[in-house]
Amino acid sequence: MRRIKRLTGDSSMVESFLPITSWKRFGWPWLLIIWLAFLTPGIWATNASALQPCNLDEKFPTTRPLPTDGGPTNIHVKFFLFDLLDIVTVKQEFTLDLFLNVNWKDDRVGALLRKAGVKRCEVPFHAIWQPDLLTLNGRSIEFSLPQVWILSDTGIVEGNNRIIGTYTAHFDLSNFPLDTQSLAVTYISTKFSPDELKVSFEASDHSAEFTESAWIVSNIQASSSRFDFGTVQDQKNYQFRFDYVIQVKRQTEFYVWKVFLPLCMIVAVTWSVFWIDPKQLGIQTSIGTLMMLNLIAFLFSLQEILPKISYLTRMDVFVYTSLTFVFLAFIEALITGGLAARGKDTMAQRLDLICRFVFPLGFVGITLWFWQVI
Known part of the structure; x- marks a missing residue:
């Protein structure tokens, strides 16, 4: 203690330091004993509460327990x-x-x-x-x-x-x-x-x-x-x-973004032939042919996500109906182009005007059926 006082120059620090040093010298064994005393009852209680096998002298029943009323x-x-x-x-x-x-x-x-x-x-x-x-x-x-x-x-x-x-x-x-x-x-x-x-x-x-x-x-x-x-x-x-x-x-969100919307855009692009002059048959047939090829390629890409079954699903009906709309738009372009080539421009333009309304309305109808609205 004198040595510590000489080193620190403060007797209060010596008094506060002594309990710590004495506890470190003599208190740790007692602390361990107290800790084990509190821990051991918990271990005993855990072992005592564990579910034990049924080691009885008599055998357990192996027949169905019958209720008092004799029912099931x-x-x-x-x-x-x-x-x-x-x-x-x-x-x-x-x-x-x-x-x-x-x-x-x-x-x-x-x-x-x-x-x-x-x-x-x-x-x-x-x-x-x-x-x-x-x-x-x-x-x-x-x-x-x-x-x-x-x-x-x-x-x-x-x-x-x-x-x-x-x-x-x-x-x-x-x-x-x-x-x-x-x-x-x-x-x-x-x-x-x-x-x-x-x-x-x-x-x-x-x-x-x-x-x-x-x-x-x-x-x-x-x-x-x-x-x-x-x-x-x-x-x-x-x-x-x-x-x-x-x-x-x-969940339908995946099919909305991966199937439904791309199909709608492909079909809608083919309707542009109804606004092109029937005399420009080359442009009309190019658009129709390109959309047909795009749709066929798109159908091949769908093989990985559509179920492989022997009957048609609601999605199959919608896909093949979309293909039919594209094909009919291509046929309409050939018909109006032929009419214009024979000098029947008025009839060709009238047919284009009718198709501008019939095709979108028909596709809206099949879309409402697909989503079970009608």
């Missing part, structure tokens, strides 16, 4: 749509990222847990009765969580999982690109009929944004029905089925 077993199902990853209309498939919660009540399970003094525990997927749900239209499915059932002493059996799956679908593209599609995930029970199982769907929700940006989710609903497995021993074999259906609507 009520299964509660809840979905949450994390992400709409992809929709491939050409392959007739879509990919979803889903959270699925399934639960039901079995008083026999609750009695076993209360007898063993266990509040909650978990069992392997096939160690207890379950509704045996099979994804009917699943192509590839991955489960992010362990496939186990969580049991409670109240008798509730619950299963949770996050599922990333690709599913098949039957898309109707006749209204493309103004189409609305149904993405259905279909589950069936291979062992139980609609008289034995009943599903209660809780409110489903979804994330605000999805990876697949070309579609928007308009509605989500679920329903149960029966699935016909065919005839067995002269009797219809019906099994339980329920569907989780996502209604999606295609």
Whole structure:
């Protein structure tokens, strides 16, 4: 202390410095002990609250739990749509990222847990009765969580999982690109009929944004029905089925800028032949030929964005109607040029005047039909 005082020349600094030096010499071990004392109960509490396997002496029931009225077993199902990853209309498939919660009540399970003094525990997927749900239209499915059932002493059996799956679908593209599609995930029970199982769907929700940006989710609903497995021993074999259906609507902005507006401009340019003197047949035919070639080249460029299907869509009708308007304008130019060459200028000009109104009005009509205005 005297040495420090000689160096600093201030006794107050020495007094304020001593507690720090003494704490550094003797306080750090005590600080570590206090920190461990506070941390250890938290670790113990975490380990104590972890869900343990159900190691009971008695086996869990493997038969369907019967309600008191003897009716079907009520299964509660809840979905949450994390992400709409992809929709491939050409392959007739879509990919979803889903959270699925399934639960039901079995008083026999609750009695076993209360007898063993266990509040909650978990069992392997096939160690207890379950509704045996099979994804009917699943192509590839991955489960992010362990496939186990969580049991409670109240008798509730619950299963949770996050599922990333690709599913098949039957898309109707006749209204493309103004189409609305149904993405259905279909589950069936291979062992139980609609008289034995009943599903209660809780409110489903979804994330605000999805990876697949070309579609928007308009509605989500679920329903149960029966699935016909065919005839067995002269009797219809019906099994339980329920569907989780996502209604999606295609975003049209891309097709407006990439298809609709370029087509309208190509068609409108061909109408310039109606304002050119019929005697100048060379200019008229040059414009018509050039627009025909431009439209054909444009149609080839559309092959990458139009669906490859065997029937005509709304977009196909609009494209081929535009091609027809360009072709008819070219034919009209040849007719008026021929009339002018034979000295029938008045008739040629009258035909041009009529086409100046008929062609735009006709194209406006097909445009209104395309956008479902009429």
